[in-house]
Amino acid sequence: MAAQFKMSDLGLLTYYLGIKVRQGKQAIELYQSAYAHKLLERAGMGNCNPTQVPMQEKPKLSKSSAAEKVDATNYKSLIGGLRYLTHTRPDISFAVGYVSRFMEDPRKDHMAAVKHLLRYIAGTCELGLAYPRKKKTRR
Numbered sequence: 316m317a318a319q320f321k322m323s324d325l326g327l328l329t330y331y332l333g334i335k336v337r338q339g340k341q342a343i344e345l346y347q348s349a350y351a352h353k354l355l356e357r358a359g360m361g362n363c364n365p366t367q368v369p370m371q372e373k374p375k376l377s378k379s380s381a382a383e384k385v386d387a388t389n390y391k392s393l394i395g396g397l398r399y400l401t402h403t404r405p406d407i408s409f410a411v412g413y414v415s416r417f418m419e420d421p422r423k424d425h426m427a428a429v430k431h432l433l434r435y436i437a438g439t440c441e442l443g444l445a446y447p448r449k450k451k452t453r454r
Contacts, residue, residue: 334403335443345403346443351436354396358433365438366431369410374428376413382422390421393429400436403443407432 316322328336337344355361397411410432417425 333399340448342445342447344443344445346441347400347403348440348443350396351400351440354393354400355433355437357396358393358430360430360433360437363430363434363437366434367438369407369432369435370413370428371431374413376417376425376428378417378420380417380422380424382424385421385423385426387418387421390426390429391418393433394418397429397432397436404436405444406439406442407436410435 327338330336333347333350335346335348337346352361355363394411394415397407398415401408401411410428414425414428414432
């Protein structure tokens with residue numbers, strides 16, 4: 316390819332679209348710690364108390380909630396940030412999908428569930444994905 320196109324070798328990939336990449340002999344690891352911290356700051360939860368689970372057991376949220384409305388733009392912005400975070404955090408995928416159901420008409424109880432999820436992220440910012448190197452297979 317280098318013969319046909321002007322190219323330069325930038326070395327191993329270390330950062331791409333907000334995702335930190337660590338390439339080692341045993342695995343390739345992907346993290347979004349910095350992005351998670353920025354998301355927490357944007358939500359005004361930079362110094363919140365972390366929780367150990369992404370969502371409460373058997374949450375009772377519904378689209379027909381009688382709770383007070385919250386700013387839909389802010390809610391959608393936080394959900395978008397959480398969705399991007401799921402690229403390296405499959406542990407939050409279910410919870411993010413669940414709170415995404417209420418983007419059309421978010422209420423205080425929906426926002427409380429989002430804030431609970433953000434508190435979980437605050438305590439687990441350093442988690443990410445690891446793709447271990449597989450042993451060579453015989454052909």
